[in-house]
Amino acid sequence: MTKKEVAVVERIPRAKYKLEVKPELCTGCMRCALICSLVHYSVFSPSLASIRIVKKEFVLESSVDVCRQCLAPSCMVVCPLGAIYADPKTGARVVGKDKCIGCKLCVDACLFGMMFFNEEEKKAFKCDLCGGDPQCIKYCPVQAIEYVKVGRR
């Protein structure tokens, strides 16, 4: 990171909460993704969800991916318009839809592939922890997702 970037990172409030997943429990039912897209876009569409499940069906194993709500979030650092901000309540890194111009720099920058792009809106999107009440947790039938406090490092 450049000095300038370090300075930016230091000003970013830490995330207070994040999601943690237990892929070994996941049945791959996609309910978390379905409720996520419904809450944020009023449609069912796993490709518009900020939580991603890929089920290896022939061995019944799933990979579950969620935003890490990074300490040094590259998405925020690269955004030329400062459109990504930390939610004061949870610290979740949130895309401000008004400011986002759809340049996709953040999508490329995320090391975990957890920044997505809505082709219809031409805007980036990611997990916003539903403002402190993550819906995916409520709809997971096997309690494979947890909403946890971020500990001291």
Next chain:
Amino acid sequence: MLYGWVGKILWVDLTNGRITTEDTTEYVPKFIGGQGLNAKIFWDLGCPKVSAFDPANPLIISTGPLTGTIAPGTGRAEICSISPFTHPKELYTYSSFGGTWPGAFKYTGHDAMVILGKADEPVYLSIHDDDVEIKDASDLWGLDTFEMQKVLSELEPGASVACIGPAGENLSRTAIILTETSHASGGAGFGAVMGSKNLKAIAVKGTGRINVARPDELLELVRYIDEEVGYGTFGMLASKGDGLIYFEAGKRTGDKLKKYWKKANGCFGCPICCEAVIDIPGVGRGAAMCSDWVYAECGSRGPGELGDTSYYLGEDKPTAPAVTEKPAWEAAILSQKFGINNFDILWGLTGWLWHCYKRGILTEEDTGLPTPEWLGGTAKDHEFLTALFYGIAYKKSPFADGVTRAAEHFGKESWDVLKELYGARGYVSHWMDAVPGVLHWMFETRDPFDSCHDYFQIIRRPEISKYAFGTEKPAHSSLKDPTKTVYEDSEIAVIITQHRQRIKNSLPVCDYAFPVLYSKKRDGVGDTSLESRLYSAITGIGLTEKELLSVGEMIYNLERAIQVKRENRTREDDAVYDYKFKHRYWGEESWHLGDHWYGPIDKEKFEALKDKYYERRDWDKETGRPTRAKLEELGLKDVADELEKLGLLPQ
């Protein structure tokens, strides 16, 4: 905007490689989806009078408006085609499956697909949204179903795969179409239809979306079902991740299986997660439900006088050696890998073999199978199972086309045994221990109990029967009920259940989840309006429970018209094997009553019941065919016209 449906039906002709689409709205909302939509497509194709393996036999795979949403039990697809399995005639019939595939397919933007023709070389279908390709599968032909999915997970990352194994490739009439380790369209031999088209697999992956008309209403309904009502048949029997281990494998084997239990598994969008993921080192990993366990019963429940009821009741003194957990699981895994219908083989074949061996009708020389301990021999289950499944999958055994055709091959005595254990049309008896069950079987084209376990919920519960059918009598319809009202009002229960069944397979919703006639959570009546409320919330089309049931009636009549037109169906075809009218026979209700034996059914009373059935349906009693008046009332005037033109409409 279209809510619920995603708008397109995919047509693939493998002979010339032509791929086209059609608007779903040509068929919906009238025919809903699934079984209803399939029937309409098949009717419009002219109900081709071809054999199951003819390239002109369409393989129609449909989801419904509820598939792919968060509504419980809706992650299913319904396949309809001409079945190579039904016996003696190949009939147009249905068979459904769950898993991730149905939901994933719908997100490609297609509600259904119709596959016609036959490819020159082995191929697989790759569907990524609108990008539909027929790809070469020459190198993949011969792979088992697990290997096939593994290879495609590399060739088509993130895609869901439905495929056939060697059994389907070699046109075994008992071949399945499988996705994941255990979600299969198994009951109709459609795996062999895929094989006859040189189609190895269908890989789907989509980025589409499903619009929902009233999301808040839907979410409230989902919460209400999950928390307040619970689920139908499965809700009564088991809980999450249970996989019916105890229910089917019995207490002794079930206890041991628990050691290998890993987690729950389920279908797209469904919170029930009914399957148990079992991983036994050296045998394999997979998810399982009831039919995966039935091999555990061999020896301890040879379906006969020596059958051991104590097995189910958890008593300590079994009278026969039980198959242990490893062979039971190996049987399930092997059948899925080879792509073989384990219900016919593990449930039907084992019982039939047991009787044929005990009665001296067949020996090891006849069957070519090493005799396992539960049949009185010394072979290990592993040897028996490997020989059995290998022979079926590579068509090297008399059992290659299922048990019914094997019994036919071995001659009259073994055929007589088959009729004791089998119900009709080549399907092993399945809930034929109560009058409505038997009556229901008569009018169908296959074992209907893939999707009408509803009857289970009314046994001995008059108030539930009253709620479900408006009459208490079907609650006492068990063939050995002491109240002796067993024949009364059965036709009412059957007709309503047949309509619910069509709705179930069209929306679609899972047989284990719906309808909720009995609510365990309330210990009382459930809620039969749930299906119509889910449909209304998702599609925005307000339909009451009653209106939805009349759609079910329309679909039922359309299917009957297909049978009349294609198969010349008449009243005489509405039958089950006559054994059940002459002798006592083995039933399944032992869980409740502790005794295996039922019947015989009173033939005269039963024919009278059939009269009542046709009358109540407004069908012609003599021919058993729908009348013009009925078809027109249901909005099927064109169907009536066509039947009249062919001279098939009753006068």
